[in-house]
Structure formats: C-alpha cells, structure tokens
Amino acid sequence: MIVERPRDLRIKKIFAHGFLILFLAFITFPFLMVVSISFREGNFTIGDIWPRNPTLEHWYLAFGLDYVRADGTVVEPPFPVLRWMWNSIKLGLFAGAGVLVISTVSAYAFSRIKFRGRTALLDGLFIIQMFPTTLALIALYAIFDSLGEVSPFLGIDSHLSVIMVYWSGVVLHIWTLKGYFDGIDTALDKAAAIDGATPWQTFRLVFLPLAVPMMAVIFVLVFIGAINDYPVASVLLRSEDNLTLAVGSRLYLNEFKYLWGDFAAAAILSGVPITIVFLIAQKYLVSGLGEGAVKG
Amino acid sequence: MSAPADAIPQTEAPQYLRWAVVATITLGLLYVAFYLYLIAQPLFAVVILAVGVIFALIFGRNKYYNLRFVFPSVAAILLFVALPIGYTIWIGFTNYSSFNLLTFERAKSVLMSRGSVDKSTEQPFAVADLGDGSYQIWLPEAGLLSAPVSLTEALEEAPLDAASEPANLLSAKDAIKLRSGLQTLTLTTPDGISIQNSGLRTFASLMPDYRELEDGQLERIADGVILTPDHAEGFYFADNGEKIPPGWYVNIGWKNFDRIFNNSGIREPMIGIFIWTVTFAAASVALTFAVGLALAVVLQWEHLRGKAIYRILLILPYAVPSFISILVFRGLFNQNFGEINLILEAIFGVRPEWFTNANLARTMILIVNTWLGYPYMMLLAMGFLQGVPQDHKKAAALEGASPSRVFFKITLPQILPPFMPLLISSFAFNFNNMVLVLLLTRGLPDIVGTTVPAGQTDILASFTYRIAFGFSSTEFGLAGAITLLIFVLVSVISYVNFVAMRRGTEKRAGK
Numbered sequence: 064m065i066v067e068r069p070r071d072l073r074i075k076k077i078f079a080h081g082f083l084i085l086f087l088a089f090i091t092f093p094f095l096m097v098v099s100i101s102f103r104e105g106n107f108t109i110g111d112i113w114p115r116n117p118t119l120e121h122w123y124l125a126f127g128l129d130y131v132r133a134d135g136t137v138v139e140p141p142f143p144v145l146r147w148m149w150n151s152i153k154l155g156l157f158a159g160a161g162v163l164v165i166s167t168v169s170a171y172a173f174s175r176i177k178f179r180g181r182t183a184l185l186d187g188l189f190i191i192q193m194f195p196t197t198l199a200l201i202a203l204y205a206i207f208d209s210l211g212e213v214s215p216f217l218g219i220d221s222h223l224s225v226i227m228v229y230w231s232g233v234v235l236h237i238w239t240l241k242g243y244f245d246g247i248d249t250a251l252d253k254a255a256a257i258d259g260a261t262p263w264q265t266f267r268l269v270f271l272p273l274a275v276p277m278m279a280v281i282f283v284l285v286f287i288g289a290i291n292d293y294p295v296a297s298v299l300l301r302s303e304d305n306l307t308l309a310v311g312s313r314l315y316l317n318e319f320k321y322l323w324g325d326f327a328a329a330a331i332l333s334g335v336p337i338t339i340v341f342l343i344a345q346k347y348l349v350s351g352l353g354e355g356a357v358k359g
Numbered sequence: 360m361s362a363p364a365d366a367i368p369q370t371e372a373p374q375y376l377r378w379a380v381v382a383t384i385t386l387g388l389l390y391v392a393f394y395l396y397l398i399a400q401p402l403f404a405v406v407i408l409a410v411g412v413i414f415a416l417i418f419g420r421n422k423y424y425n426l427r428f429v430f431p432s433v434a435a436i437l438l439f440v441a442l443p444i445g446y447t448i449w450i451g452f453t454n455y456s457s458f459n460l461l462t463f464e465r466a467k468s469v470l471m472s473r474g475s476v477d478k479s480t481e482q483p484f485a486v487a488d489l490g491d492g493s494y495q496i497w498l499p500e501a502g503l504l505s506a507p508v509s510l511t512e513a514l515e516e517a518p519l520d521a522a523s524e525p526a527n528l529l530s531a532k533d534a535i536k537l538r539s540g541l542q543t544l545t546l547t548t549p550d551g552i553s554i555q556n557s558g559l560r561t562f563a564s565l566m567p568d569y570r571e572l573e574d575g576q577l578e579r580i581a582d583g584v585i586l587t588p589d590h591a592e593g594f595y596f597a598d599n600g601e602k603i604p605p606g607w608y609v610n611i612g613w614k615n616f617d618r619i620f621n622n623s624g625i626r627e628p629m630i631g632i633f634i635w636t637v638t639f640a641a642a643s644v645a646l647t648f649a650v651g652l653a654l655a656v657v658l659q660w661e662h663l664r665g666k667a668i669y670r671i672l673l674i675l676p677y678a679v680p681s682f683i684s685i686l687v688f689r690g691l692f693n694q695n696f697g698e699i700n701l702i703l704e705a706i707f708g709v710r711p712e713w714f715t716n717a718n719l720a721r722t723m724i725l726i727v728n729t730w731l732g733y734p735y736m737m738l739l740a741m742g743f744l745q746g747v748p749q750d751h752k753k754a755a756a757l758e759g760a761s762p763s764r765v766f767f768k769i770t771l772p773q774i775l776p777p778f779m780p781l782l783i784s785s786f787a788f789n790f791n792n793m794v795l796v797l798l799l800t801r802g803l804p805d806i807v808g809t810t811v812p813a814g815q816t817d818i819l820a821s822f823t824y825r826i827a828f829g830f831s832s833t834e835f836g837l838a839g840a841i842t843l844l845i846f847v848l849v850s851v852i853s854y855v856n857f858v859a860m861r862r863g864t865e866k867r868a869g870k
Contacts, residue, residue, distance in 0.1 A: 072662060079657055080665075086654070087672050090730065093687050094675070096698050100690075165431045172428030184429065191441050193853035195791045197820055198842050199443030201450055201827045201835045206443065209403055213394040231439035233432050262425070291680050293794045298828060309682040313798060316689055323690050334683040341678040342671065 101327035121328035141322055144329045146304060147311040151333075154222060154296075154307060155286040158229035162285045163278055166233045170240030171266045175252060185237075192234035197294040203228060204298050220301040228295050229285070236281045243277050244270060283344040290337055308333050377418075385415040399462040406442060410434055444846070451839030452610055459593040459606040459836075466607040467588075470577060470595065473568045476557045480564040484556075486510075486534045486541075487525040494537070496546060497525055498562060503548060510540030519548050535559055608836070615840035624810030629822070629841070631806065636818040639724065640789040644782055646729040651736025656766070658737075659744050677734035685798040688727045715804050717815035724816055728795055732785070739781060743774040780859040787852045791845075793821040801825075811837065819845050 102117040123130035124140040131137050172178075173185050196203070204219070211218015218224065247270065255265040290308065297310045312333075315326035388411030396404035417423040417430050453459075461469065487495040493507040496517075504522035508515055529537075541556040545565070548554060557563035569577040569586070577586040577595060586595040586603055593609040594602045619625055654673060658666055676684060691699050692713040700710045713723045747770050755765045796802055802814025802821050811834070812825050823845065827838035 076662060079660060079663055083654075083657060083669050083673075087669070090676060091672065093684065093691055093730075094679075096691060097687050100698075165435060169429050169432035172425065176425045176428055178425040178429075184433070188433065188436055190853065190857065191436055191444070193787070193856070194440065194444055194846065194849055195787075195820075196440065196443075197791055197793055198823075198845055198849070199440065199447050200824065201838055201842065202443035202446035203439070204828075205446065205450070205455070205835070206403060209395060209398065209400045210391070212398050213391050217391075227435075228439050231435040233435065237432060262428075266428075287680075291682060291794075293682055293798065294824070297797075309680070312682060312686055316686055323693075323696070326686065326690065330683045330687060334679050337680050338675075338678045342674075345674065345678065 097327045097330060100324055101331055103324055106322050106324045121324045122332075124325050125328040125332045141320075141325055142311060142314060142329070143304060144308075144311075144332065147306055147308045148333050150222065150305065151290045151307040151309070154225055154229070155289040157222075157226045158289040159282040159285040161226065161230040162233050162236060163282055165230060166236040166240055166281065167271060167274060167278065168266070169233070170237045170244055171270055173237060173241045174244035175265075175270075176262055185241075188234045189238070192232070196228065196232065200294055200298045203295070207299060219299055220305055221299075222305065225296055225299050228299070229289050229292070232285070232288070236285070239281065240274060240277060243274060247273060280344070283340065287337065287341060381415065381418045385411050385419075388414065399464045402446070406438070410438065447839050448843050448846070449839070450835050451615055451841075451843045452612060453608045453836045453839070454593055454606075454611045454614075455608040455835040455839070456837075457833040458604065459608040461605055461607045463588070463590070463593075463607040463609075466595075466605050467577075469605055470569050470586075470603070471567065471571065474553065474565040475568055475581070476555060476563045477566045478557070478563060481557055481561040482563070483560055484562045485528045486537060488527045488529055490527070495525055496541075496544070496562070497528065498554075499524065501548070505546050508540075508544060510537050510544065512539050512543055514543050514545075515540075516545045516547065519546050519554070521549070531560065611836070615837050618837065619840060619844070622810060624808065625837075628806045628809045628811075628813035629819075631815075632813060632817050632819055632822050635721070635816070636790060636820075639721070639728075639818055640786050640792075642725055643728045643732060643789040643792075644785050646725065647732035647736045647785070648778075648782060650729060650733040651738075652740045654733070654737045655740035655744055656770075658741060673737060674734040676730050677738075681731055682794065682798060684731060685727065685795055688723075688730075689799050692723055714800060717804055720800055720804060720816045724795065724799060727799060728789070728792070731795070732789075736785075739778070740774065743777055744770070746777075747773045780856055783852065783856040783859055787849065787856060790818070790849070790852065791820040793818065793824055796821040797824065819848075 101121050102119070104116050104118050104120070120130045120132070120138060124138065125144050127140050127143060127145050129137050129139055173181060207217065207219050207221075207224045210224070211221070215221060216223050251269055252265050255269050260268065292307075293309045296307045300306050300310060303311070312326065312329065314320075315322045315329065388407055392404045392407040392411060395401075395407060414430065414434075417426045482498055482500040485497045485499065487497055487504075489495060489507055492509065494510050495507055496505040496519075498504075498519070501519075502521055502523075503519040504525060505519050506517045508517045534541075538556075538559070544556065546554045546562070553565040554562050555565050566580065568579060568581065570580055572578055572585070575588060577588075578584070579586065579597075584597050584599075586597055588594075589596050590609055591611070592602075592606070594604070594606040597603060619629065657663065658669060658673075663669075691697050694700060694710065694712055694714055697713075700713075704710050711719050713719050751769050751773075752765050755769050756762075760768065796816060796818055800814070800816045802812070802817035802825060804815050806813045806815055812829050813822055814825075817825070819841070823838045823841045826834050826841070
C-alpha cells in the first residue's frame with residue numbers, strides 16, 4: 064500500500080476500471096433498453112434490440128396526442144400520463160410544504176422550548192413512526208371511507224386524504240431538524256429574548272432563516288417520497304383521472320393489455336424530471352440521510 | 360446580536376383574528392365529530408372530538424403556549440399513524456370484509472329502504488316536454504303532475520302534486536326514447552308513497568320489502584318470513600337459516616387468529632411466507648451491503664481517475680423513481696417477450712420462467728432489489744470509509760498484511776458499528792417492502808391449495824395487502840389479524856434498532 068510498484072499499479076488500475084465499466088454495463092442495461100423500446104414499433108418484442116423502423120408513436124401517446132399511423136389508423140393515448148404526472152407533482156408539493164411547516168415548528172419546540180414530557184414525547188413519536196404506514200392501510204381505508212361521508216374532500220379518491228397521510232410522516236424530519244437546531248448557539252435565542260421576541264418570533268425570525276438549507280433537503284426528500292409512494296395512493300385513489308404516476312403506470316403492464324412500448328415512453332417522460340431533481344439534490348440528500356439516521 | 364428592540368417587527372396577529380381562526384377550526388372539528396357520530400362511527404367521532412377539544416385548549420389558553428408548537432405534528436401522527444395502527448388491530452378482532460362491510464344501523468337501513476314494485480298499483484303515465492330540456496311526468500288516473508325533471512341517467516327524485524293535464528304531452532313512441540332516464544326516477548306522492556317506472560307505459564307504487572317488528576326482528580312483507588339479527592355473525596337470518604345480505608361487522612374475538620393458526624390452508628402458506636420474508640430481507644441487506652461496500656472501496660482508491668462520473672452513473676438506480684425501475688424490470692423479465700430472455704436465448708438457448716417458477720421468481724426479486732438498493736449502501740459506505748484513519752491501514756500494511764486482510768481486520772470492524780443501525784433499518788424496510796413485490800410479481804406464482812390468495816414471492820406485508828385489497832377477496836378482518844402479528848415482529852426489530860441508534864449516538868457523544 065505504501066510502496067507500490069508501477070507495473071502492479073497499472074494492472075490494478077486496468078482491473079479497477081474494467082470492473083467498474085463491466086458493472087455499469089449491467090446497471091445501465093435497463094435504461095438503454097427502455098430508450099430503445101420507446102422508439103420501437105408496436106407493443107411487443109419483435110426480435111430486435113435496436114429498433115429497425117423507429118417510430119414516435121409511443122411518444123405521441125405519452126404526451127397525450129393522437130397518433131396517425133402510415134396506414135391512416137388513428138391510435139388514441141391509452142392513459143392520461145400528463146394528468147397523472149400533474150397529480151404526482153401536486154401531491155408531492157403539498158406533502159413537502161405541509162411536512163416542512165409541521166416539522167420545523169415541532170423541531171424548534173423539541174430543541175428549545177421546555178415543557179413537561181418533552182423527551183418522552185419525542186421518543187414516543189419515534190417509536191410510533193417506526194411502524195410503517197403500509198401496515199395500517201386497512202384502517203386508513205376505513206377511516207377515510209367514514210370521513211368521506213362527512214365530506215367527499217376528506218374521503219376515498221380525494222387528493223387531500225392522501226396528502227394528510229403524507230403529512231403524518233414527519234418524525235424523521237423533526238429528528239434531523241432538531242439535531243440541526245441543537246447545534247445553533249443558544250446565545251442567539253437569548254439575544255432575541257432580551258430584545259423582547261416571543262418564542263414564536265424567535266422561531267420565525269431567527270431559526271427559520273438559518274434552517275433554509277436543511278429545509279430544502281427535507282422538502283426534496285418528502286417530494287420524492289410522495290411521488291414514489293405506491294401503497295397509500297393505490298388504496299386511497301380510485302378513479303383513473305385521480306391516479307398518481309406510481310399507481311397509474313402499473314396499468315400499462317397488465318396481463319391482458321400489455322403496452323410495453325407505450326409504457327417505455329411514458330416511463331422516460333415521467334422518470335427523467337424526477338431523476339434530475341434527485342441528482343441535483345443528491346449531494347445534500349446524502350449528508351442529510353446520514354445525519355438524520357445517526358444524529359441524536 | 361445587538362439589534363435594537365424595534366428591529367423585530369410585531370407580527371402577532373390581532374387578538375380577535377386569532378380567536379376567530381381558533382373558533383372556526385374548533386367548530387369545524389366538532390361538526391365532523393358530530394357527523395361521524397350520526398353515521399354510527401362513535402370511535403372516530405370521539406377521536407375527532409378529542410382533537411377538537413385539545414386544539415381549542417392549547418390554542419385558546421395562553422397557559423399552553425409552549426404546546427402549540429408540537430400540536431400539529433403530534434396530532435398528525437396520532438391521527439394518521441397511531442389511530443390507524445390501533446384501529447387495524449381492532450379490525451383484526453372483527454369479521455370486517457366485503458360481506459360484512461357496514462355498521463349494523465347501515466345494514467338495517469339498507470334492508471328497510473329496499474322496495475319492490477307493487478304490480479297491482481300500476482297506472483299509465485305520460486311525459487310533458489317543457490322544451491328547455493326538462494320534463495314533467497303526468498299520471499292521469501291519479502291526476503298528479505311531477506316537478507320538472509331532467510330525465511338523465513343519474514338518480515333523480517321529484518315530488519308529485521295534484522294538477523290538471525299539462526300541454527305538450529309527448530307521444531308514447533317519443534316517451535319510450537326517454538326510458539333510461541325514466542328508470543332512474545323516483546316520484547313521491549303527496550301521501551309519501553314512492554312511485555317508480557314499472558313498464559314501458561306504466562308507473563307503480565314502491566312497497567317496502569321489510570317491516571320492523573318490536574323486538575328488532577324484520578318481517579318480509581311478501582311472504583311473512585321473520586328475519587332475526589344475529590350479532591355474533593353480523594347477518595340477518597331467516598327462519599329457514601337463510602343469510603340475508605348485506606351483513607355488518609361484529610366483534611368475533613380470536614376467531615381470525617384461530618383461523619391463522621389452525622386452518623392449514625392459511626397457516627401453511629403463512630409459515631412459508633414468513634420464512635421467505637426474513638430470507639428476502641436478510642439477503643437484500645447482505646447483497647446491497649456487499650455490492651455497495653465493494654464499489655465504495657474501489658471508488659475510494661486514491662489512484663482511480665474519473666471518480667465523479669463513476670459515482671453519478673452508479674447512483675442512477677437510486678435516483679430513478681423506484682416504481683418506474685421496478686416496472687421496467689417487470690417488462691424486461693417477461694417470459695415471452697422480455698428482452699432479458701431474448702438475450703439469454705440468443706446466447707445460451709434458455710428461456711428461464713421468471714414468473715412461473717418459484718425459485719427463479721425469488722432470484723429475480725433479489726436481483727432487482729440489489730440493483731435498486733446498492734447505491735444507498737455505497738453512498739453511506741463512502742462516508743464511513745473516510746472516517747477510517749489512514750494510519751491504521753498503513754501500519755497494518757507495513758507489518759506485511761495483505762490488502763484483503765487489512766480490509767477485513769482494520770476497515771470493516773471500524774465501519775460496521777456505525778453502519779449497524781442503518782443495516783437494521785434497511786432490514787426493517789425490506790421486511791415490509793411490498794411496493795417491490797406488488798409491482799414486480801404481485802406475489803405470483805401462487806402457492807397451490809391455499810384458502811386465501813398467497814404467492815411464492817409474497818412477503819407478509821404484500822400477502823396482507825392482497826387479502827385486504829385483492830381482486831378476489833377483501834377480508835379486512837383476517838388481514839388486520841395478520842397485521843397484528845407483523846406489528847409484533849416489527850416492534851422487536853424497531854426496539855433493536857432504537858437501542859442500536861441510542862448506543863451509536865452515545866458513542867459519538869462520548870468521543
């Protein structure tokens with residue numbers, strides 16, 4: 064390790080690059096395949112890895128446009144992909160905003176405001192949240208089924224219901240933000256208190272501006288989490304126009320109606336923006352992930 | 360911070376505004392609670408009532424100022440995490456299912472509102488066209504005329520009133536064209552009797568099928584059969600033992616658990632599914648950890664160039680939304696026209712049956728999950744590897760230790776303790792990773808000879824999901840009981856994780 068002979072080093076380098084490139088070939092294979100499939104004619108494998116007669120049909124359909132084939136037949140889009148995408152983005156934005164409000168306020172309280180049972184409450188919340196929401200789906204269905212009789216906005220097949228469930232996933236974020244607030248010098252709140260600020264004002268005018276970078280990370284995490292969610296949305300959303308991408312995309316690969324080509328185009332169309340958001344944010348996300356998980 | 364006092368703007372809203380907001384929200388919650396009570400959901404009503412009262416207390420009284428900050432998060436978690444958990448457990452002790460879906464009150468009112476057309480009261484009718492897309496129904500024998508109706512296919516109700524014959528009556532032929540709208544129309548006479556379309560040219564009175572007797576029994580008017588409510592089964596039973604749907608849900612004690620443990624059609628597949636769940640979660644953690652760590656070690660190598668590009672490409676599987684990747688694999692692995700089998704056949708001449716052979720299906724799930732999960736482990740490992748002091752490695756190398764020995768004796772023991780809580784949470788995550796199973800295989804291939812749908816690749820969570828929300832069965836009660844068992848397992852994992860995390864935190868703090 065300390066004394067490396069140049070020849071050994073070169074062989075090692077070739078070996079390392081070779082390993083990585085081979086591995087990447089396997090890893091990226093599905094992505095390359097999907098791009099190729101999205102330009103291929105028809106919805107089945109005809110036997111070509113490389114599309115022989117590239118067509119934009121699947122892309123037209125993914126964008127919600129009718130496609131006129133060469134023989135004059137008109138193909139209509141099978142599913143409202145853009146609509147689903149909008150639904151997903153909407154749910155993600157509202158979930159992210161709500162979680163931010165709830166978690167910053169609570170994290171501030173858990174970090175700075177003294178009240179009885181503070182530690183016990185935080186521990187309690189943490190233990191409750193360790194039960195995955197996916198296990199309470201039956202009850203969530205029953206609860207929103209009942210609430211739906213009070214008002215359809217609170218019921219099954221309403222986006223508000225799904226968003227409220229997402230809002231409950233805040234504990235990990237409270238934990239992360241609390242760790243962050245704990246690191247802020249207490250001289251700051253004392254100064255604010257001396258200047259006559261109420262705890263709420265201290266929070267809004269001192270702590271909130273300081274937490275903006277952390278909040279951005281949490282927002283992206285919640286946004287991506289909401290877009291990726293399948294179980295909650297699949298149970299609570301019913302009508303085709305209300306579905307999210309995660310729930311709707313599944314309809315493409317139904318045993319009886321297998322739309323492989325259409326799915327490929329729709330998958331790229333919807334996957335690329337989310338992937339870009341993630342890649343831009345990943346540098347911050349990763350440090351956030353590690354801290355959220357180990358910081359106390 | 361030496362800002363003057365007036366630098367802090369006075370942002371407190373006026374007192375009356377705050378009161379108005381608090382009062383509105385409280386009243387809204389109380390209304391929801393009351394409504395839930397009215398539709399016979401006392402449990403939810405009590406919960407919402409409690410939330411409303413606590414909200415009013417905390418935001419209404421300055422004494423509880425400090426609690427205002429934590430109220431939203433605690434309320435959200437109690438309402439949408441804790442309550443559902445508790446309620447799911449309660450459902451596990453009921454027979455809540457597609458057959459016993461309603462509350463008793465609702466089931467009874469469904470039966471009471473059932474009616475049949477009484478042929479003896481048939482009378483002719485005519486339709487008057489008002490010209491603006493609405494119509495009136497004229498019953499000449501009774502001399503009654505309805506309020507204007509639209510006669511669309513939606514359900515519609517309208518009262519009847521005594522009147523003289525209207526103008527613009529449609530011919531019988533034109534009236535028949537409106538048949539679909541007429542069939543969804545219910546008219547009410549001034550005496551309160553419901554009248555419906557009973558034939559091409561007639562309307563007739565709707566007679567209720569059942570009459571309530573004093574002791575809670577129902578009498579079927581047509582044949583005098585007495586229906587007795589059975590609160591152990593959640594059904595009305597006729598004298599001859601016939602079950603009359605719809606049923607309502609009742610507490611059935613430990614019967615669901617009895618079924619799980621004593622019905623071999625459920626117990627056998629569940630044991631298999633449990634073993635597979637643990638295997639799947641453990642194997643997923645081991646595989647993703649091994650692959651991720653190996654890649655991290657290679658990427659950390661000081662002589663490697665192009666690290667940034669490798670890193671970005673290697674985390675792609677983590678960046679792409681997982682539901683898309685999983686569905687892409689579902690297509691690629693397709694037995695008949697999937698690209699993977701296409702390539703395998705061209706090179707090796709085999710077409711593995713990824714979706715019908717149990718072992719291959721499980722292998723496929725593990726391949727896909729490793730693909731999905733290794734970047735997370737890689738990113739974490741890269742972070743932890745940086746924390747391993749170079750001196751230790753150098754000292755070991757000087758002593759003549761081989762690189763692999765250095766790795767297993769120096770590096771791994773140092774990164775494993777901080778990694779432990781993350782590995783446990785990864786195990787817990789995969790233990791309930793039903794998205795992967797539901798999107799990739801739906802649990803297929805099926806296990807033969809089971810009484811509930813169960814598949815070879817089902818994990819406990821997806822098994823429960825399919826029992827509760829499957830195409831063929833919606834047995835919420837049974838699913839709730841299984842969920843309780845999963846809760847017990849998850850509790851153990853969570854507790855271990857909690858302890859591990861605490862220990863990790865203390866260690867860090869102690870350093």
